[in-house]
Amino acid sequence: MSNTFDLDSNPHTRLNILTGEWVLVSPHRTKRPWQGKVEELSPDNRPEYDPKCYLCPGNDRADGDVNPAYSESFVFKNDFSALLDDTPLASFNEADLLVANNQKGLCKVISFSPKHNITLPEMKVADIASVVALWQKEFNSLSENQWIKYIQIFENKGEIMGCSNPHPHGQIWSLSDIPAELLKETERQKNYYAVHRKSLLSAYLQLELEIQERVVYENDHFVVLVPFWAVWPYETIIISKRHLTSIKYFTEAEIKSLADAIKILTVKYDNLFETSFPYSAGMHQAPVNSGDYPEWHWHMHFYPPLLRSATVKKFMVGYEMLASPQRDITAEFAAKKLREMPQVHYKVK
Numbered sequence: 572m573s574n575t576f577d578l579d580s581n582p583h584t585r586l587n588i589l590t591g592e593w594v595l596v597s598p599h600r601t602k603r604p605w606q607g608k609v610e611e612l613s614p615d616n617r618p619e620y621d622p623k624c625y626l627c628p629g630n631d632r633a634d635g636d637v638n639p640a641y642s643e644s645f646v647f648k649n650d651f652s653a654l655l656d657d658t659p660l661a662s663f664n665e666a667d668l669l670v671a672n673n674q675k676g677l678c679k680v681i682s683f684s685p686k687h688n689i690t691l692p693e694m695k696v697a698d699i700a701s702v703v704a705l706w707q708k709e710f711n712s713l714s715e716n717q718w719i720k721y722i723q724i725f726e727n728k729g730e731i732m733g734c735s736n737p738h739p740h741g742q743i744w745s746l747s748d749i750p751a752e753l754l755k756e757t758e759r760q761k762n763y764y765a766v767h768r769k770s771l772l773s774a775y776l777q778l779e780l781e782i783q784e785r786v787v788y789e790n791d792h793f794v795v796l797v798p799f800w801a802v803w804p805y806e807t808i809i810i811s812k813r814h815l816t817s818i819k820y821f822t823e824a825e826i827k828s829l830a831d832a833i834k835i836l837t838v839k840y841d842n843l844f845e846t847s848f849p850y851s852a853g854m855h856q857a858p859v860n861s862g863d864y865p866e867w868h869w870h871m872h873f874y875p876p877l878l879r880s881a882t883v884k885k886f887m888v889g890y891e892m893l894a895s896p897q898r899d900i901t902a903e904f905a906a907k908k909l910r911e912m913p914q915v916h917y918k919v920k
């Protein structure tokens with residue numbers, strides 16, 4: 572057997588350098604022709620305004636509050652928050668076998684647009700930039716609460732991702748503790764930074780830009796990649812070129828540039844199967860009000876479930892739940908498909 576490692580043919584595992592976890596890749600299983608197909612789906616004829624939608628301007632929300640007649644983006648405190656900001660901080664421990672901690676938090680919902688029937692890929696870059704600016708404003712104002720230690724900005728898009736309302740929106744959950752996924756990524760970035768005095772993602776980005784095989788799109792301030800360790804078929808990561816620890820430090824130019832990167836990526840996603848491409852996406856950044864985190868490098872994960880058509884998704888079940896995530900198509904194959912997708916949305920005639 573040749574000792575040169577062929578990422579394209581033998582089953583192998585890949586290391587996620589951010590979390591320390593491994594993904595099993597079975598490239599030999601995709602020797603059959605790519606069956607990515609465009610399916611005829613029922614036309615999406617949602618109205619621009621839906622009188623029953625709790626996110627549309629001027630409408631009642633479930634708890635009786637009324638939305639203003641907003642014309643850009645709109646943020647409000649979640650009426651059914653998973654975390655409450657009056658929870659006392661307390662912990663529970665029974666012989667180190669039953670361990671629990673109270674969690675205090677503040678959750679917000681952001682409507683990206685007054686239009687009920689639009690999604691990020693169909694929005695103008697300038698309107699996406701106003702969403703990014705609002706994310707930065709909310710991040711900064713939430714950070715002023717000293718009890719808040721971490722802020723998770725995210726979007727669940729599409730029914731298949733449990734999204735309860737098609738109106739374009741995202742959420743911000745801020746909490747008094749640092750969640751597990753972030754502790755993993757902090758640990759790995761801290762270890763690398765301590766040795767190399769530069770961020771893990773700066774080094775990773777430099778290598779990926781040299782190789783180019785997993786780059787999907789690049790602009791002045793951000794790079795969109797399918798990460799070497801991607802788990803979901805068309806998973807991507809957006810990484811800032813500047814080593815920024817959080818969105819707090821984004822300049823005006825970086826805000827506009829992130830909006831451009833999100834626009835191009837989500838347009839390519841929609842073009843892949845000519846459907847509104849579902850995903851859960853969120854940014855990862857340094858914890859707040861808990862010391863310095865110079866090792867942290869801002870990035871944004873996109874976790875889309877679709878595998879080979881608008882209705883065929885990857886299932887993370889069985890082996891993935893019990894042993895480790897597994898994928899057939901390689902990160903390189905996915906990146907090539909996304910690179911080839913036009914930057915103009917398929918609905919734009």
Ligand SMILES: O=C1CCN([C@@H]2O[C@H](COP(=O)(O)O)[C@@H](O)[C@H]2O)C(=O)N1
Pocket residue numbers: 625631632633634648649650651652680726727733734735736740741742
């Ligand atoms: O009137 C309402 C309905 C839904 N919501 C909140 O909107 C959020 C939307 O969640 P999704 O991103 O999963 O669709 C959800 O957390 C739900 O609690 C309100 O805050 N007010």
Ligand SMILES: [Zn+2]
Pocket residue numbers: 589756855870872
């Ligand atoms: Zn991350």
